[in-house]
């Protein structure tokens with residue numbers, strides 16, 4: 001009798017939508033304290049995510065998402081990502097991301113901005129660069 005392959009249930013949830021609900025084989029997340037690789041049988045954990053690409057393997061294919069921070073929870077082979085925004089490469093509007101990048105860069109060049117605006121612009125720049133990276137990575141496959 002063949003053994004059933006163990007998988008993870010991956011759920012990526014934003015305030016607007018369930019972006020992903022899939023059975024996957026392996027996950028690589030970029031947490032604030034470093035990369036995390038998750039296989040079936042991983043111990044329970046909660047981690048804060050960075051604004052970065054998020055990858056998962058499914059039937060031998062690597063997939064990538066742009067994830068804008070949030071939290072990752074692992075429990076009983078269910079991996080839940082709660083994040084303000086997550087996009088698949090095909091859902092990313094590249095010209096919108098490039099405009100957001102230009103806008104943030106101009107704000108960062110303008111030293112008259114307050115500290116709070118600088119922090120906000122840095123996060124906007126990071127989100128835009130992450131989206132651009134995810135589209136470019138996907139196109140290069």
Ligand code: ATP
Pocket residue numbers: 016068084085086087091092093094096097100124127128131
């Ligand atoms: P923008 O200034 O272009 O709105 P942003 O980084 O401020 O960019 P977010 O606040 O992170 O945008 O996201 C708001 C919503 O818009 C989310 O649902 C997110 O998935 C979506 N979104 C943002 N940028 C893009 C993009 N380039 N392509 C597709 N969806 C995007």
